[in-house]
């Protein structure tokens with residue numbers, strides 16, 4: 738047990754990494770950015786088709802802004818700054834489009850269904866009930 742603690746915390750470093758606020762911001766950004774893949778993967782497996790949820794875009798925006806802050810204020814690395822300076826823009830746009838499209842959908846009135854179809858659909862794709 739003591740050997741494990743020595744491995745984890747050695748000479749004031751956790752896992753050999755010197756920690757500080759900005760290092761925490763960077764790792765948090767990495768974790769949030771990576772979590773979006775897990776969210777998208779789970780949603781797609783659940784539906785059996787490629788699904789991109791609004792949570793995916795939120796995690797993309799938050800993760801990239803955290804990594805941009807880390808790059809700007811801690812690393813001051815032009816490559817990393819360029820990588821995260823503008824990618825939040827299409828993420829934000831996709832989030833807006835996602836909500837606009839979601840609001841335009843028609844929900845199936847069947848109590849056990851509730852599947853959302855496109856605004857042009859006349860019948861539910863899942864149960865075939867007429868959409869009102």
Ligand SMILES: [Zn+2]
Nearest residue numbers: 845850861864
């Ligand atoms: Zn239905």
